[in-house]
Amino acid sequence: MKLAIAFLLATLSVSTVTSDAFTAFVPNRVSQRATVTDASRRDYASFSRDANGKLFAGGFEWEDPAESFDQGVDNPFKNSEILDTDGEGMKIDPAGLLGPRLQGSNLYFIGMMGSGKSAVGDIVARRMGTYNFLDTDDIIEKATGMSIPEIFEAEGEDGFRDAESQILDSVHAYVRCVISTGGGTVCRIGNWSKLQTGMVIWLDVDPELILKRIEGDTNRPLLQAEDPLQKLKDLLEERKEKYAQADIKIEVTEDMDENTVADLVVRELHDFIDENPPAWKKAKAKAQAEGLDWV
Numbered sequence: 001m002k003l004a005i006a007f008l009l010a011t012l013s014v015s016t017v018t019s020d021a022f023t024a025f026v027p028n029r030v031s032q033r034a035t036v037t038d039a040s041r042r043d044y045a046s047f048s049r050d051a052n053g054k055l056f057a058g059g060f061e062w063e064d065p066a067e068s069f070d071q072g073v074d075n076p077f078k079n080s081e082i083l084d085t086d087g088e089g090m091k092i093d094p095a096g097l098l099g100p101r102l103q104g105s106n107l108y109f110i111g112m113m114g115s116g117k118s119a120v121g122d123i124v125a126r127r128m129g130t131y132n133f134l135d136t137d138d139i140i141e142k143a144t145g146m147s148i149p150e151i152f153e154a155e156g157e158d159g160f161r162d163a164e165s166q167i168l169d170s171v172h173a174y175v176r177c178v179i180s181t182g183g184g185t186v187c188r189i190g191n192w193s194k195l196q197t198g199m200v201i202w203l204d205v206d207p208e209l210i211l212k213r214i215e216g217d218t219n220r221p222l223l224q225a226e227d228p229l230q231k232l233k234d235l236l237e238e239r240k241e242k243y244a245q246a247d248i249k250i251e252v253t254e255d256m257d258e259n260t261v262a263d264l265v266v267r268e269l270h271d272f273i274d275e276n277p278p279a280w281k282k283a284k285a286k287a288q289a290e291g292l293d294w295v
Contacts, residue, residue, distance in 0.1 A: 073100040075270045095127035095266045101273050104175035106198030107131070110186055110243060112236055113222070114214040115203040116258060117180040123262040125178035135180045136167045143167070152221040161188060168194045183235070186242040199272065201265060202246035207232035209254055248272055 076094040107124070109117040118135050125133035140163050141147055151160045164182050171179060172194035179198075185191050211229050214220060225231045243249075248268045252261055 073097050075274050077267060077270055078274075093127055094270060095124060095262075096129055098128050098266065098269055099130040099176070101270070102199070106172065106175060107178045107269070108195045108198050108200045109178070109180045109203060110195070110200055110246060111183065111203040112205060112207075112210055112232065112239070113183040113220055114210040114217075115183075115205040116252065116261060117203055119258045120203065120261045120265060121178045121180040123258055124265055127262065127266070128178070131176045131178050132174075133178045133180075134171055134174075136164060136171065136185070137180070137182050139167050139171070140164065147219065149219060149221045157184075157222075165191055172197050184239070186239055186245075192242075192245070199248065199269065200246040201248045201250065201269075202243045203250050203252055203261065204243070205252045207236055209252075212254075247276075 076092070076097050107121070109121045111117055118138075121135075122133045125131045137148060140151070140160075144151060144163065146154070148160065151163065155162075161184060164185055165188055168181065168185060168191055171177065181195075185195075207229060210232055214223070215228075217223075222235065223231055248265070250261060250264055250268065256264075
């Protein structure tokens with residue numbers, strides 16, 4: 001199984017880069033690299049200049065990443081020039097402006113089976129234009145040549161979760177991807193270190209609505225139970241605390257179709273980026289507030 005998975009990932013038409021690409025857009029949870037010598041003994045929260053006028057931040061020479069990464073794209077929902085005259089519609093698709101703002105960071109959809117992760121994720125990726133869509137369940141089936149029920153029957157749930165973790169371990173090394181994960185991916189602590197290299201979006205759907213959507217679907221081995229609804233409720237209760245660690249939570253109701261959910265995801269992502277700017281933008285704002293020229 002491992003060889004098949006590795007072969008399939010090698011054929012994916014997505015770009016690979018080093019882990020440095022993830023530092024371009026830095027959420028709070030990701031550390032930005034810096035080199036500090038013991039001799040410098042500078043306060044990490046301070047900024048200073050040397051005799052040549054170079055700006056130092058936290059003990060290392062600051063190189064403004066804006067020159068390489070800042071493409072001057074802001075939240076389109078807060079830009080009156082992009083809004084139509086009625087203030088509601090958009091002259092351009094705001095999803096197309098997510099790519100420059102994310103700067104390569106992946107988007108991970110989590111949530112219960114039947115919550116719409118694959119359908120919504122695919123729509124978001126297509127609208128973004130520069131991102132690829134990947135479905136971990138689909139990759140597992142292609143890599144093993146087996147359906148998910150067949151894997152459960154042959155290897156049990158633990159065997160399936162092992163394959164799921166292997167796929168996630170490989171996929172997270174790629175950038176510019178929208179990734180739909182299995183409902184139980186969050187159950188393994190080790191998977192969170194992979195998910196947190198990007199932004200995590202939880203599609204929260206009530207069990208009753210999920211059952212209505214997937215009733216009669218025999219490709220859901222965990223629901224082959226006497227009381228599928230109760231099984232869904234039990235699974236959600238087990239996973240809810242882990243799902244809640246997502247960066248963004250989207251509450252999906254019965255009156256919302258896939259495109260409506262995708263619209264909400266796009267807006268929430270733009271707002272999240274505003275509220276969690278890259279580390280260098282915070283440092284730049286701090287320096288300017290203290291009257292230092294930014295070079």
